[in-house]
Amino acid sequence: VFPVKDLLHTLLPIRGLQRDFSFDSFSKNLILPIRIIASLLKLRTLYKEFSPELVIGTGGYASALPLLMATMQKISTPIVLQEQNSFPGITTRWFAKKASLICVAFKIYDKRLKHKVSLTGNPIRNNILSGEKSLALKEYNLDEHKKTVFIFGGSQGSAFLNKAISRIINRFDNNTIQVLWQTGDNEYNNYKKYMSGSIKVTPFINDMASAYTLSDLVVCRSGALTLSEVTACGKPSILIPFAAAAGN
Known part of the structure; x- marks a missing residue:
């Protein structure tokens, strides 16, 4: 989406943990630590150049490292979590305590989230109803x-x-x-x-x-x-x- 919209973006060489037991998954998991380190180094450079005032994580493995980097700054950068699913993902559960706000798409009954939750629904593109x-x-x-x-x-x-x-x-x-x-x-x-x-x-x-x-x-x-x-x-x-x- 970003290349099509011509928005400034940075891609991280990160992948999710493969949970099955195939040889292919084992090989991918073996190099996962290298991908994590490379992504963190890239994020450190990006944060120095960009100095974000707020970090929004939309769930999934791709947002975990930017959120982690935000909490590791000398002056911690505020984070907002946007949970798109009815079942909170690992990233949301990990960073719930440090989040300033957790926006959810559905009512979520989870003790770890209840004090910071706002039922917002999921954001959708503003032209989705404009097709002719x-x-x-x-x-x-x-x-x-x-x-x-x-x-x-x-x-x-x-x-x-x-x-x-x-x-x-x-x-x-x-x-x-x-x-x-x-x-x-x-x-x-x-x-x-x-x-x-x-x-x-x-x-x-x-x-x-x-x-x-x-x-x-x-x-x-x-x-x-x-x-x-x-x-x-x-x-x-x-x-x-x-x-x-x-x-x-």
């Missing part, structure tokens, strides 16, 4: 007289969802239903062969407002921000949870 259906139909070359099913597995796609959809996609190639299917960049080459008059396959959709506005049904992963956007747009949906999600 006529322009969207032209952009994706879709038929205004057909019902449209919008399928996506998040910005990076979902291998599980794509595979499941590929087994039934030909059933949608008819006179009453059409499909807009975002596969994700890594999966696109595997599924672009299903492109037809009624089935539009694309690696990535930047203008989600247009995709939502032409949708009669949304089939997607049930990520926190996705749920917030689908709810705001008032779209009927079929949601596929991620089985390995924390607290599932």
Whole structure:
């Protein structure tokens, strides 16, 4: 999102802890300490140049180190946590005591958070309801007289969802239903062969407002921000949870 919006940003070479027992996961976990040290060094330089007055952590492993660096300053930088899920993540639980405020999307019953919590909901892009259906139909070359099913597995796609959809996609190639299917960049080459008059396959959709506005049904992963956007747009949906999600 940041490169598209041309916003100043810094990328950290950090990855999350792999929790399965495969050799690939073991290899990634083995070099995790090196990634943590490299990220902390990069953050130290950034903090000296930038001198933030407030640090907002949105949960997940990517925000843990910036929050840690904020608390390690000679004069501690205030931190605000934004918990997007109904179950507080590890990062939120770790930094709850040091946070000035914890903004939550859902009512959370956790003794560690109760004294600093504000029920704010999740922030969503301010143009999510501004899509124009006529322009969207032209952009994706879709038929205004057909019902449209919008399928996506998040910005990076979902291998599980794509595979499941590929087994039934030909059933949608008819006179009453059409499909807009975002596969994700890594999966696109595997599924672009299903492109037809009624089935539009694309690696990535930047203008989600247009995709939502032409949708009669949304089939997607049930990520926190996705749920917030689908709810705001008032779209009927079929949601596929991620089985390995924390607290599932």
